[in-house]
Every structure is written in structure tokens, then in C-alpha cells.
Amino acid sequence: MELPEQQQQEEEEPDWLCPEPGGPGSHAAPARGSSAALGAQSGHGKTVPSGSTAHRVIVHIDLDCFYAQVEMIHNSELRDRPLGVQQKYLVVTCNYEARKLGIQKLMSVRDAKEKCPELVLVNGEDLTQYREMSYKVTELLEEFSPLVERLGFDENFVDITELVEKRLAQLQRDGCSKMSVSGHVYNNQTVNLHDVMHIRLVIGSQIAAEMREAMYNRLGLTGCAGVASNKLLSKLVSGTFKPNQQTVLLPESCQDLVGSLDHIRKVPGIGYKTTKRLELLGLSSVRDLQTFSPVILEKELGVSIAQHIQKLSYGEDDSPVASSGPPQSLSDEDSFKKCSSEVEVKKKMEELLANLLDRISKDGRKPHTIRLTIRKFSSTNKWFSRESRQCPIPSHVVQKFGTGSCDVVAPLVGILMKLFRKMIKVEMPFHLTLLSVCFSNLKALPSLAKGSIGFYLTRSSPPSSAGKKMEGVPQDQVNSCSFVQDGRIRNIRTRESSLETKSCTEEPEISLCPLHLLPAGIDQEVFSQLPEDIKEEIISDKTGERIHTKNVLSQPLPFSKGALPFFAQEQMHSTPNSRRADHSISSLSTGSS
Structure with a gap:
């Protein structure tokens, strides 16, 4: 049977590459009755700029078994039954009732039914309801802070530094004498409310609890949260206690958390290829990486990468939470055991375009670039064999978007087939296992009054790329051999993988x-x-x-140059990157989430 192509992670997107934090081996324990006095010395008179990276408060929200939750919300009869969400021949996720009976994510349907005959399976191929719920969560979190960064369908970073500062100032004005932590404290560390950073994180834990309560009351969703001083640490600590719990990480426990990772591949931002190169140098643990000679590391990997991954090994991350905004691309793809004729290729292109054109119509913007990605069958290089071509969409085709899919499908298929023939010699036998179509360079319609010549000539500025997280572009999960894009089973790529992306040069000038x-x-x-x-x-x-x-x-x-279509960044921060793809993918391996 064909191996799974994606490690489940409830969406796309993703360029934040992280393994499951904590885990069974974590030595963290719940804080019991964590409260302390907040006296006049709470801040020692210190004033720290809210933008200071050393004093930020970041929350990572990770929804519990997201697809399964959405299904249970739409059908309450499923809530207390073992439930699995099926895509093709795999159970891509399941609820906790099923997990108690031994069902695991990415388990084959056959094995799952053998282990749990009473397992209820629902088809999760149509991602519409998951996508819509995901954006509702992001919109809710934006009520707490404008700095919300999506990581696929089920994860978000939220920078609540400014809100924390406001609440701290209010507490001091009110003369509040006591505070308590919401949820757990990692490593059961004692909170010191004479430490200004401790105070901020305690307030952050209260805000995180409010976020989770709002998600449940208004959307019916539960999730975990991690509260820390940067994105890397908040991501790592959020999964310490599952499901539907939260954990705050105080500065003194940061090294304990990072040191609890059992391999350097578990460090967010260190990808598959880099891990292999580090292993050739004799490095396997986080401690190995921390103490390894910077000179040798820089010689092997280059100065910037070497310095970056050593910082990550110490839990240091100064990347900002970048507001994601609307998707900067939309894509869809399908994997299969074999596709070996032009007729089959065209049929699959038409199927992918039907879904994409519907999403483009709802989005309201028009794409100006199209990309085709294929994966050729390889018995020796199965996970790293994608190849892409892209080119501009001619203006006369762009104008047809929104006027009816029938008018635009044929010319788009023609363009895609030109790109396809750039990669495949159709006169020779070929064996494909994946096709992906991506619309990018999305531009809003002009806002000028219709009827004026400016209405037809003015080009709107592209959406803000502050977050640059592309939903719809395959995102790389570098910590395992598979990941999920747009909630579907995909294969992985890494930054160092040779990905050939070229512009189509056959378009008329x-x-x-x-x-x-x-x-x-x-x-x-x-x-x-x-x-x-x-x-x-x-x-x-x-x-x-x-x-x-x-x-x-x-x-x-x-013509636009063929920028890499995949976010194979091995840096854990998401800016600059794409953002936002409804990539339809996160591509983070979230373990049991």
C-alpha cells in the first residue's frame, strides 16, 4: 500500500515548521493554586517598550482534532461516538473517543476498522466547512489583537503584548494585590510577581483563557494554548497538556523545555535536509547543537543558517507575529497511484480548476499567475520529487474570471498543458502521482466608479504581504516524511530540495x-x-x-520569474514568507492535536 504523503496537521500552511511540543515524555506538571501578591514592587519601576522582543507575550492557539470537531458541531449525534475523518484510504484525524480505542492519525481505513469496528467515518475531501470555520476562529482572535498569524486551518499565533501592557497598567491603577495563573505553569515553576516578565506572562495566561472561552461559547470549539515570550516557545509549550488545556512558560524554564526535545529534528525550523547534514557531523541532540563549534557549523552550512539554527537550539526567536491578511494564493491538488496519459491529466486539471474557480469567485480577487506542480513516480526519491512551472495568465483570460467557469476553463487548461509539456515528454511513457494547480498574484478589483475609463485602466495594489503566509501553496513539513496541505495528504519538501520552477516563455510578449x-x-x-x-x-x-x-x-x-512555489524555509519564523496560503495547508505536524 502506498505510504501516506502527509503528516496530519489540519491545513496548510504553512511555513512555520514545528513538531508536536511537549509530549508524553515532558516533565512539565500542572501548577497548583498558582497565585501570588502583586505589590508596589511588581515592576521595580521598570518600563519596557511593548515592541521589545525580549518582553513580548505571544499566544499559540492549537485547536483540538479540528476536522473532527467541525463534524461533531454539524452533527451532534457524533459527539460521543468514536469518529474519524477520512481522505482517500487514510484516517487523517479522529476525535478523542476514537483515540482512546487506539485509532491514530494517518492510520489506514482498513487498519482503523479492524482495530475499532464501531468507528464512524465521515468523508473529509471537501474542505469548505473546515476552511470557513478556520477563518471564523482567526476573526475571533483578531478581536483581542490585530496581530494574528494563521498556521493552517487549526493554529494561530497571537501577539497580545499591547493588551497585556494595558491590563497591567489598569491593575496597577486599581491597586490590585493578587493575581493567579490560568491553566498550567510549565515545570510547575513558582511565579514571582516581583518579576515584570512573570507578571506579563500571567496576564497573558488570563487573556489566553478568555480566547479559549470565547471560541467555545461562540463557535463550539476547544483548543490548547501556549503562552511565552516568542513564537517558537509558545508553539512548543502549547501541546504540553492536551486536550483543551493551556500552559504558560516562564523564562527560567525555557532551557528545560528546549532540552526536553529528544532530537534536533524536533527543533522548529530545522528541516529534514539540514537534520541529515547535522547528523553527518555527529549532532543528534539539542545539546550537541548548542555546544558544537560555530566555525565548523558556519563552514558546513553558511554563516546565516548556522547562526540561525544555533539560536533556535537555545529557544531564541525574534520573528514577529505578522498579521496574515487574505490568502496570497489559492491552490488545490490531488494525489493518486498513477496517471499516465494526457487525457487523464486534462481531466484532473479540470477537476482541480472547478474547485479553484469557485473559491476565486467567492474571494473576489483575480489571479494573474498560474502554477502547475507535478510529482513523478520514483521508487527511490518518493518524498522529494516535485517539479513546478508557472507563467502569467494572459490579460484576456484574466478578464474572464467571474464571468462563468465555462469561459475560462478551456484557456486555463491550455496554459496548464503548455506548462505540463515543459516538464513531461508526452511522447514518452510517464507515471505521475500528483498534480497541483495554484493561482497566485491575486489582485483586487478597481474601486473607481464603473463607467469611467479609470475603472477599466486602474490596477489595484496587491493585498498587504505583511504576513506573507500563502494558503494554497504546498508548505514544507521538514520534521517527518509527510504533511498535510489544505487539509489533504501531501508529500514534503525542504528548502534544500532541488525544486525547479521556471516561467513559461511561450506566452506572447x-x-x-x-x-x-x-x-x-x-x-x-x-x-x-x-x-x-x-x-x-x-x-x-x-x-x-x-x-x-x-x-x-x-x-x-x-514575465514574472518562477519564484519557489513551496515554503521550504527552514527558518521557523514566518516573515518574510509567503503566509498565506488557503494552502489550503498548514503544514505543521501537530502530533495528537
């Missing part, structure tokens, strides 16, 4: 007027489609004199 001759905001591609007399009129309106456009429309439109 578009001659454009030099930018300095066009009024501000005019879209060159649309301008090039206008009749010559209208072009000349537009230019003359700016320059005050008539210019024959045939003499100036000679600058070719530079």
Missing part, C-alpha cells in the same frame, strides 16, 4: 508604453489592448501633445 508617458495608476496590460486613437488620447492628456503610440509601445512586459 505585450508591448507597453513607457511608464513615464502614462498617467498615474494606469494598468499597462489593459492599456495595450486599447485602440491606437484612444491610447494616443490618454497619453496626450498627460503630455499635452499628440504622440503616436506605435513609436513608443516597444517595451516588452517582463
Whole structure:
């Protein structure tokens, strides 16, 4: 039987590459009755800028068995029964009733039914309801802070530093004398409310509890939370107690937490390929990496990577929580045992496009770049054999988006087949096991009044890329041999994997007027489609004199270069990165979450 292509993690996206934190071997214990006095000396008169990375308060929210929860919310009769969510031949996730009976994520359906005959299976191929619920969670968390960064469907980072500072100031004004921690304290450490960082984290634990309570009361969802001073640590500590619990990590226990990881591959941001290179150097534990010669490490990996991963091994992470915003790409893919004819390829492309065009229609933006990814069968290199090509979508095709899928499917399939033939010699036998189609470079429609020439010529600015997390672009899970993209079973890639991505050079060149001759905001591609007399009129309106456009429309439109379509970053921080893909994937291995 074919091995699973993805490690379950409830979505996409993801470029934050983390293993399951804590785990059964963790030596953390619940804090009992954690409370202490908050006196006048609580801050020792210190004032710390809220933007200081050393004094941030970050919450990592990880929803419990997300797909299964959504199914139980939609059908309450499933709540107390062992439930599994099936995609193809695998149980991609299951509820805790099923886990008690021995069902595990990514278990084959056959094995799961043998182990638990009473297991109820629901089809999870359609991700619509999961995607919609996921965005509701993110919107709810944004009520607490504008800095919310999605990590696939079921995980979010929230920077609550500013809210913590406000509450701390209010407590001091009110003369509050006592505070208590919500949830557990990692390692059962005693809270010192004469330590300003302890105070902030305690307040953070209370806010995290409010977030989880709001999720349950308003959406019916439960989840775990980790509260710490950076993203790496909050991610690691959030899974210490499961399900539906939370843990705060105080600074003094950071090294205990990082040291509890049983292998360097468990350090977020250290990928599969890098792990193999480190193992060749004799490194396997976090302690090995911490004490290894920086000079040798820099020689082997390069200065920036060497310094970065050694910082990670100490739990240091200064990457900000970047507000994700709308997806910067939308993709869908399908895996199969064999696809070996152009007819089959076209059929699968049409199926993927049908879903994507529906999502594009609901999104409201129009894509300007299309990418095709394939995976050829390989008995020796199964997990690292993806190849991609991308090219701009011609303007006349872009204009058809939103007018009816029938009008746009045929030209898109034609473009995809050109890209396909760049990678596959169709006259020779071929064996594919995956196809993926991605729309990117999404741009909003013009906001000018319809009817004005500016309405048709103005190009809207692309959405903010602050978070740059691409939902819909396969995200790399570097800590295992598989991961989940857009909630579906995918294979993994790493930053060091050789991924060939090229622009399509067969598209016709578009001659454009030099930018300095066009009024501000005019879209060159649309301008090039206008009749010559209208072009000349537009230019003359700016320059005050008539210019024959045939003499100036000679600058070719530079096609976009084939940027890597996968977020194979081995840095644990998500900026800069893509963001946001409805990538339809997180690709984090969340273990039992």
C-alpha cells in the first residue's frame, strides 16, 4: 500500500515548521493554586517598550482534532461516538473517543476498522466547512489583537503584548494585590510577581483563557494554548497538556523545555535536509547543537543558517507575529497511484480548476499567475520529487474570471498543458502521482466608479504581504516524511530540495508604453489592448501633445520569474514568507492535536 504523503496537521500552511511540543515524555506538571501578591514592587519601576522582543507575550492557539470537531458541531449525534475523518484510504484525524480505542492519525481505513469496528467515518475531501470555520476562529482572535498569524486551518499565533501592557497598567491603577495563573505553569515553576516578565506572562495566561472561552461559547470549539515570550516557545509549550488545556512558560524554564526535545529534528525550523547534514557531523541532540563549534557549523552550512539554527537550539526567536491578511494564493491538488496519459491529466486539471474557480469567485480577487506542480513516480526519491512551472495568465483570460467557469476553463487548461509539456515528454511513457494547480498574484478589483475609463485602466495594489503566509501553496513539513496541505495528504519538501520552477516563455510578449508617458495608476496590460486613437488620447492628456503610440509601445512586459512555489524555509519564523496560503495547508505536524 502506498505510504501516506502527509503528516496530519489540519491545513496548510504553512511555513512555520514545528513538531508536536511537549509530549508524553515532558516533565512539565500542572501548577497548583498558582497565585501570588502583586505589590508596589511588581515592576521595580521598570518600563519596557511593548515592541521589545525580549518582553513580548505571544499566544499559540492549537485547536483540538479540528476536522473532527467541525463534524461533531454539524452533527451532534457524533459527539460521543468514536469518529474519524477520512481522505482517500487514510484516517487523517479522529476525535478523542476514537483515540482512546487506539485509532491514530494517518492510520489506514482498513487498519482503523479492524482495530475499532464501531468507528464512524465521515468523508473529509471537501474542505469548505473546515476552511470557513478556520477563518471564523482567526476573526475571533483578531478581536483581542490585530496581530494574528494563521498556521493552517487549526493554529494561530497571537501577539497580545499591547493588551497585556494595558491590563497591567489598569491593575496597577486599581491597586490590585493578587493575581493567579490560568491553566498550567510549565515545570510547575513558582511565579514571582516581583518579576515584570512573570507578571506579563500571567496576564497573558488570563487573556489566553478568555480566547479559549470565547471560541467555545461562540463557535463550539476547544483548543490548547501556549503562552511565552516568542513564537517558537509558545508553539512548543502549547501541546504540553492536551486536550483543551493551556500552559504558560516562564523564562527560567525555557532551557528545560528546549532540552526536553529528544532530537534536533524536533527543533522548529530545522528541516529534514539540514537534520541529515547535522547528523553527518555527529549532532543528534539539542545539546550537541548548542555546544558544537560555530566555525565548523558556519563552514558546513553558511554563516546565516548556522547562526540561525544555533539560536533556535537555545529557544531564541525574534520573528514577529505578522498579521496574515487574505490568502496570497489559492491552490488545490490531488494525489493518486498513477496517471499516465494526457487525457487523464486534462481531466484532473479540470477537476482541480472547478474547485479553484469557485473559491476565486467567492474571494473576489483575480489571479494573474498560474502554477502547475507535478510529482513523478520514483521508487527511490518518493518524498522529494516535485517539479513546478508557472507563467502569467494572459490579460484576456484574466478578464474572464467571474464571468462563468465555462469561459475560462478551456484557456486555463491550455496554459496548464503548455506548462505540463515543459516538464513531461508526452511522447514518452510517464507515471505521475500528483498534480497541483495554484493561482497566485491575486489582485483586487478597481474601486473607481464603473463607467469611467479609470475603472477599466486602474490596477489595484496587491493585498498587504505583511504576513506573507500563502494558503494554497504546498508548505514544507521538514520534521517527518509527510504533511498535510489544505487539509489533504501531501508529500514534503525542504528548502534544500532541488525544486525547479521556471516561467513559461511561450506566452506572447505585450508591448507597453513607457511608464513615464502614462498617467498615474494606469494598468499597462489593459492599456495595450486599447485602440491606437484612444491610447494616443490618454497619453496626450498627460503630455499635452499628440504622440503616436506605435513609436513608443516597444517595451516588452517582463514575465514574472518562477519564484519557489513551496515554503521550504527552514527558518521557523514566518516573515518574510509567503503566509498565506488557503494552502489550503498548514503544514505543521501537530502530533495528537
